[in-house]
Amino acid sequence: MQKPSSDSPVHRRFAPTVLMFGNFVTGSSILAPAGMLIELSSDLGITVHTAGLLVTFGAMVLCIGSPLTAWLTSRIERRTLLAVTLAVLALGNALSAFAPGYTTLLLIRLVMLAVGALYTPQAAGTAALIVPAEKRGGTIAYVFLGWSLAAAVGLPLITFMASRYGWRAAFGGISVLGALSFLLLIWRLPAGLVGAPVDLKTWADLARNRVIVVLLVITTLLMSGQFAVFTYMGPLLSRLTQVGSDAVGLVFAIYGVCGFIGIVIVSSVVDSWGPLKTSMLCVAFVLAGISGWALSAGFYPLMACSAAIWGLGFASSNSMQQVRLVAAAPELASASVSLNTSFLYVGQAIGSGLGGLLYAHDLLRGIGYAGTAFVALALTTVILTRRFSVAKS
Template sequence: MKKSPKDSHVHRRFAPTALMLGNIVTGCSVLAPAGMLPELAQGLDVSIRTAGLLITFGAVVLCIGSPLTAWLTSRIERRTLLTATLAVLALTNVASAFAPEYASLLVIRLVMLAIGALSTPQAAGTGALIVAMEKRGSTIAYIFLGWSLAAAVGLPLITFMASRYGWRAVYGGIGAIGCLSFLLLMWRLPGGLIGAPVDLKTWADLGRNRMIVRLLSITTLQMSGQFVVFTFMGPLLAKLTNAGPDAIGLVFAFYGVCGFIGIAIATRIVDSWGAYKTSVTFTTLVLAGITGWAVTAGSYPLMAYSVALWGLGFASTNSMQQVRLVAAAPALASASVSLNTSMLYVGQAVGSAIGGLLYARELFYGSGFIAAGFVALALTMVILTKPRNVQPQA
């Protein structure tokens, strides 16, 4: 690792915040279609399921791009890498606002996410480089707070703006925020940071580490289950409860605000509880919320309450996976975090594909139970990965 001698304490002090803001832009870029599927479908003259493929195909690109770009760019200085990535995200969001038809929007999105795949894992890996070891858990969780804010503030705003001003305005707004994030990263992130190089031996070492393989499987199951429902949450609420855009936006707000609260709690307790215990707690909340969605389908108040419960766990489980991977093999953290992000997107692709199939066949009630099944398997695996000697970062 290299550090520029001219980097000041102030720069390092606020660097995690700059990385967190970059995750807000990344999260909004990835999640945006979920908040405006009806507007995309109507504006582009395609079905809801076809509009949902923006998420499915995007997730496929992300799951391939995350480890591939981690390998190709591991020797590039981090500030240069992350600022360039945010610049691409900003430009491609602006380009999306001017896409003339579905095919061009899909191509732009695939380019956007092929480069954007770098952002989240590299932000987490960079966060681990700029703080003391005892602060890594809370710092990584704080950086992932950006995804919670993308859901808490971004998704409701996306739904609100799309219903009133159209989906093009949404993409333009994300592009503007991306420009701001680019400037903040350039200003606050220390220069001269280079992580451990990623090579083929690194991937082989990861494959031989049983704990890492199990943790990656948990990530895939967690995300597969959640995205069976999450991808089509707005249309499902409309079908099951006759909810309008504002009511749907309110549910997204519950989901995101509770996610913000959940990860804030996780950030405070992970250094004392340990990542394993924290992970079990918040995965249980996800399962309880999705099960509640399935059982109460048809009742807007009860489904909204279930989404809030689910929201408490969704971002925290993701950040705890990152913390556990870093603790399992610190020397391989950059590669393992990138691969975990890839598995996260594999789960998104699997879940959204299954959710799209169920939606197309009008199996609106069944999607919640299938989602709960995936998350129940994930919780079982989390419990089975209990460390023999529980340590603060195990």
Template sequence: MLGNFVTGTSVLAPAGMLGELSADLGVTIAEAGLLITFGAVVLCIGSPLTAWLTSRIERRLLLTATLLVMTLANFASALAPGYAALLIIRLISLSVGSLYTPQSAGAVALITPPERRGGAMTYVFLGWSLAVAFGVPLVTYVASHYGWRAAFVVLGALGCLSVVLLALRLPGGLKAAPVDLRTWVAVGRSRPILTLLGITALHTSGQFVVFTYIGPLLLGLTGAGAAQIGLAFALYGVGGFVGNMIASRIVDGWGAFNTSVLFVSLMLTGITLWSVGAGIYAVMALGVAIWGLGFAATNSMQQVRLVAADPSLAGATMSLNTSVLYVGQAIGSAIGGALFAAGLPRVAGFAAMALIALALAAVLLATRERKG
């Protein structure tokens, strides 16, 4: 879970310091946002590729080495002389970091019994909720008071702690089923798996239309300062933490499908409030909190549903789901950047609504087909 916190905060860090990066590096807000967009492109390509190349490596060694690379890259980012160097460092870091989240889920599947797997996987993914609840606000605070370079140093220090704990506490000898060409062919022939991957792409795209530019959008629409922007990130992340905790307790009784319907509906409700309340900070912040209740739990449910769809393909499908999640990040942040650059900040919310509504429709259709 701590490793997912470090990974999530590292991936999302630029969203918490777009203003500082833009001012110090001499680039526009939209160009600074490309640190997330281009990083997501690398992540979506790297996740299935590295899963295939490293499928025979023992899990403790793999996860520890992955976090070590990301940790060193965060320290290197603090020393980057300019925008191009920072972008290159992030792309190298994330090409390796794409391994951590899916392979941590795979490791959980290896060390927990089937009847506890859903709750355990949801718990591990709390790391991403905490990344938004505490990691990104921490980045926002440090960057606004001490500079963006200091924020990367803090991320590096957190990474060091996680590397040590993984090396000391994760059991050795954990090996997943090898991923080969037949595995990918089987995934491509599975309609339920492809449907689930489509849902991931839709809801993630919708969220990142707004999430990548939450800071500049709040500043432009409501005049929010650094403290209010940090509070919005915290509301989103705390909501995600609470939602994930609720999901971990109800999923084994409700089932992953019904639980998914609930939390995607919460995401849509929250982003709708953000959109119709544009210009009123209190309404937008409430929307962020409700939206946050759904985002992390939905990601966790996707992983649980993919494992349930075909446990023998879990290593490949979780990596591919992570890849598709990053595809969604790239698409959403690109749409959000284009709308922001075009001077259409209010339209971003409605674009996000449309994509998340499509995700909810797909969840409902998949649930109905499964019950039928």
């Protein structure tokens, strides 16, 4: 990897915040349909399950696009690459706001996300280039904070705007934020950052690294369990508890705020606790929250409390996966983080597909139990990785 000199602008403290804000835009763009399924269903004349396929098919494109684009773009300077990605996200959301129908909206999102797959893994890899090795874990966790903010602020705002002004206004709002993020990144992220080139040998090296393989399995299980529930959280709350859009938005906000709190705490303790112990705690929160959701289905206050517990581990568990991958093979960080993002989207596709199938067959309470099973397997696997010498554990 090439790094600018120590007196370069790369050491400005604002650079990680710019990367984090880009993750907020990326996360909001990817998660947006989950906050407006009911409005999309009503306005476009489709079922909630069909509207949910915007998440499922989008995740399928993302899981293929992340490693493919990492390979094709590994030699491109990072500021240019990330800026172009944010510009495409801004344009894609603007076009989504004017989509005449469901098919057009789906096609626009698939093209947009094929490019958007670049941002999260490349932002993590860029973060590793701009700080000393001893601060890498906390910085990567901080950059991933954008995803927590997408859940804490983005989704509640999307739900509010979609319920008040329509889903088109919500996509338009995300587009404006994407344009702002693009300008900030051009302004503050220094030029000259280039990661290690990714080639076929890189993927072969990753496949031979058993620690990385196990970590990718954990990512898939963890995201499958969460997105079985998360994709349909709004409609599930509406049908199981008979609450309105404001109450649904409140749960999204509680979930996201707790996610923000969780990742802030993790960012401050991971360098002293070590990624393994921190990861175990984060995944335990996710399991406790989803289990509580399943057991309390139909009782709004307990479902909201469960979402809060779940939120504490949502984004922080993902950031710990990134940190552990970087620690497992620093020289392969750009490729491994990209591949992890791909498996993250594999999990999203599996989970949202399973959740949609159960929702379509009116097995609403079963969705929570299916999610719990996946996350329990993820936690078991995390515990088993204690035998591996990965980072500080």
